[in-house]
């Protein structure tokens with residue numbers, strides 16, 4: 650589990666004490682009351698959640714790893730408070746268990762219904778923002794999503810990533826810079842996107858050529874890159890499972906506005922994983938996974954048509970953050 654390493658340090662013992670700390674006295678009362686049937690918890694429904702939490706915490710082993718103890722303390726406590734507030738019926742509790750069970754049954758190597766659930770309720774996006782904060786002026790970091798492939802061949806600047814030529818031509822040019830504006834010569838730029846039907850190459854391997862609409866480029870001496878592609882279409886997340894049914898019941902859509910994914914790396918800088926969205930997409934204000942941010946919305950500008958086909962251009966500035974000294978120390982340790 651994330652952070653378990655901290656449990657080995659001196660702070661671990663102190664943290665566990667803090668996690669258990671306040672619970673001990675009242676927990677003993679709660680257990681005693683329950684054992685005697687005197688019903689302290691029953692007599693004060695408003696405190697029922699707190700008593701349940703304290704009774705649970707009192708049972709944590711003294712050597713429980715700190716991060717696990719903190720997670721259990723907060724997670725179980727919030728769940729008890731939620732139950733005390735909503736007071737679900739037994740039938741509602743069964744429906745909740747059935748939903749979680751079905752989400753598990755839908756998850757396999759090709760489809761991760763749990764990740765979908767985390768995405769559409771905004772948890773994945775929140776974790777990304779907390780773990781990868783970016784200062785003003787830097788391009789925001791977002792989720793990579795499920796369609797990234799790390800094994801894409803490098804292409805020369807100016808090459809087309811459309812291997813089947815289907816769709817409206819789009820010329821993308823951009824510049825990679827550091828937070829202070831200095832160009833990042835030789836930055837590595839990976840790109841991947843859906844096609845004009847809103848589908849990625851690895852979603853339909855029998856219909857699209859391998860590596861279609863994917864590429865890897867190296868920026869020139871001024872941090873500039875450019876490539877040809879086709880205009881992507883937005884798409885909807887899978888709606889046929891329990892998460893889709895829950896979102897339908899809530900009246901929440903699963904659309905993602907059209908976008909192109911980028912991953913940019915340059916020595917001494919934080920890796921930037923982001924999307925650039927088509928600002929003219931009607932779903933721009935309701936991205937199902939909460940990925941749209943100021944600074945990630947761009948204009949796909951119409952250009953002169955080519956053999957009767959409309960063409961577009963997209964011009965980008967991608968700004969990376971220098972690695973902080975703390976981050977570099979951590980990187981050096983690993």
Ligand SMILES: [Fe+2]
Pocket residue numbers: 794796843908910
């Ligand atoms: Fe995507």
